[in-house]
Amino acid sequence: MTVKPIAGGRGGAATAALPRSRVSPARGLGGLLEDERSLAYLLLAPTALILTMFIAYPFLRGVWLSVTSATVGDPGDYVGLKNFEKAWNDTIFHRAAVNTFVYTGVTTVFKLAFGMWLALLLNREFRAKRFARAFILLPFIIPTVLSTLAWQWLFDPTFSVINWCLWQLGLITQRINWLGDEYLALVSIMIVNVWRGVPFYAISLLAGLQTINPELQEAAAIDGATPRQRFWKITWPLLLPVTMVVVLFSVIQTFADFQLVYVLTRGGPANATHLFATYAYQIGVGAGLLGQGAAISLALFPVLLVVVIFQLWYIRRTETV
């Protein structure tokens, strides 16, 4: 309620900036469509409808589950923050937390770097670029479950092609136990995640690159800017809005990654590769403890929320500048 006058003020500013946007309501539907505010709500209506219909309830239900002792088939009782407390003291949860942060952080850096690089390469003229651009997407197109099965074979201690190549090149004398080693197992799932994610970054950034006016680049080149300078002074800042959104989405998806680990290691060996999602699934679905499972998967929701709100605010700020 207290927001209203401020909002009104902002609306006024908009009117001042674009005098045509306020039209007399007498013009009916046309007027409605010319009014910024009503048009905006109209345009947002389908989205709002679908999201409230299908997300609002499940989300509230999930939050409610996390504060109950619910198990499958039993709604349970309200237990306050007990589930969160239990997770807090759980050694496997700690491991999953560390894994998730490392996994998300490391893969995001690699995906962004490789994705940007690849986008810049693909933005050039070369033969068959159309097919290169489309086929580069294959790792992202193929159903994760199936590509992960293929990776399972590539990492398999008995059959690993990777080991064979390294061995033929004389780099190793003994096999590398990709998925069996405590640390290499995490590295392995990160490799698969990067493999899957690079095309997504590359193609979204490529689309962004294409909206950048090439004249800017040419003008800078004439002024004697090096390619590096041109990248950091022109391409990067102009691409920043798209980059931020892409990174944000990718971070959230990686943070909640499930299928990859579920197929490759199920969190093994000895919980070395558990992530929040796989552990929550194991507790919620595997052991039927819905309350605890929900608590585990929601444990970091507040943290994520703060990060996202901050980042969204930052994106909007950089855009208006």
Next chain:
Amino acid sequence: MDAKRINRRQFIKVSGATAAVAATGLEGVLAARRAPAYAQGVTLNMVRWADFVPASDKLLRDEILPKAEKALGATIKLETINANDIQPRITAAIEGGGGPDIIMTQHNWQHLYEKGVVDVTDVAEKIGKAQGGFYKQSRDVAVSGGKFIAVPWSVVGLMIAYRKSWLAEEGAMKFPATWEEYRALGKKLKAKGRPIGQTMGHTFGDAPAFAYPYLWSWGGAEVDTNGKVVLNSKETLESVEFMVGFWKDAHDEGGLAWDDSSNNRAFLSGTICATLNGASIYIESLRKPDQYKTDKGEQLKTDILHATLPKGPKGQFAYHVPFSHMVMKYGKNQKLAKDLLLWLGTRENFDPWFVSQKGFSVGTTTDWEKHAIWKEDPIMLPYRDAARLGRAPGFAGPPNAKAAEVQTKYILTDIYAKAIQGMAPADAVKWAEGELKKIYG
């Protein structure tokens, strides 16, 4: 020509019908007519795993269930999915208040879903009594508080498949009887690049099927009969210490990364000498005899034998994967669903399915040990009474939801995995004890 053909077709049809009547006799007709009125126009949905033996699914779908449809007067729809994906289906169905009428379970899952299922004691008791009584393991996983919460269906036996000729080369004409002997033999074999294969990863079947009976055979257990956590014992510690050396001496170290299918592949490719598994390795080698060869170029199937897990200081145990069917409480046709399970469980209806499994699955009752199928293939013979040694997860306590949670968190597997990866055995045991106490409270 045409008319003649039609005539012939009609003739076949008619004669087929008469033959059917003749075969089932008056009783059959009566039975068909007696099909309960409540079943008319009703559809029963059933979810099972995609069977390792595809022929069994086909048989069920094309022959057994159509017969059941006639007997019960209802339509039956069977859906088969990957075993790992059954749990999310059950969870969503119970929570959503609707879904398949009958769902197959593995292990002791039904204890997790106790509140969502119907008491099926009458059906189970009838089947058990008529067929010589259930195995302890089959009964234990299906009973809660004196009531059957699922109808036992079958048991997939897990035994060690081993290479006859490789063991013989080391002078072992019989499979080692104790862990000590097995380790000594494995050491010699590993030195030749023929290690034992065993998964220590997070897998549904093979990892717990090894870790549990291994622990029990040393005298360790997660809880005692009163449900008190007793894991941190001298016996458990011994078992962990032995395992660390056993692993280094005799096992393929890739095993930490393996899932349930990896040891099949390793065995079929001739890199390991022995592995604990269902009969699927042997059956696969029978299916494609020319694809899998020994190093001498012979068919691999001629070089495979099966054995039970060796004895430990405190006895010999096994863990076989029990399969059961739950009748879901949200279902609108519970009576009919129970009728179907009873129908499927009776000897003459279960028999063709049992035969189609060729020993991969055994029955849940002792009578099936007497079946003629065991005379067919001596290699499969060890599976016949394998289920006798089986215990349920949670042993010596009940296989309840807590035991299922322990299993789901792979705690008993991970004691060994952690120790193998370098954690001090005492610390690994202590860690596992801590986790168990949090679960059992």
Next chain:
Amino acid sequence: MAMIEGSRWRKVAVFYAPLFAFIFGLLFPFYWMLVTTFRPDGELYRPWNRANYSPFWTMHPTLEHIRYLFSETLFGTWLYNTMFISIVSTLISLFCGLLAGYALARLRFNLAGSLGTSIFVTYLVPPTLLFIPLAEITRTFHLTDTPWALILTYPTFLIPFCTWLLMGYFKTIPKELEECARIDGATRVQAMVRIIFPIAMPGILSAGIFAFTLSWNEFIYALVFLSTTQQKTVPVGVVSELIRGDVFYWGPLMAGALLGSIPVAFVFAFFVEHYVAGLTGSVKG
């Protein structure tokens, strides 16, 4: 396009070498799948350090696995289902995302910030357990075991994604273009549909491509909401029928993986053309 400077050697070092490294790295697993598709099981089961291990070639190629895939499973039907579900849910999501993205990026209204954030926040809801309450909803709406169960639930994660991605692209389009059109007498809606949407085409296509792919390989909802074999999608169908206990049918599995992704890549190759067309339009405009 940017000229490639310097000597030929330099061009190889900074352009071709990295490009081929990327292509090799990204496509290598597909090559392996291709070989596996045609490889008889006996040749597949060969350990890596055995002399006759041949990862890149197969001696006795066979069509058996592809035959199995088409004759023993309903692969064709699954492919059709997946296609239908993905296209419809992508269209719904693009429609919603386009309108919402435009509103949030271009129109000034008091709730813009908070609505944008809330749309995004729905994306944060952990999906792993979401399928449980969602199953309840699809049951209430009588959608279970119909393609609509997926067509209507996929947009829940596709719309936030499309909206925000498109917002990003809309923001890169100079405001002046739209203002010019409006000075020339176009209405807001006209300016949006005729000026902004065509310019944002590369962005719309990439959002569409990603939305399509995300629905194409979704697994858990498809697993839980569909039950009849004829209704299943490729990932669920293939996994349900070709993983039997502890034996994977590698050949058919990999054949399914390839046949379920390469046609899509060809379709995308066609779209990529338009990508570039959209670009030239924007520059000239």
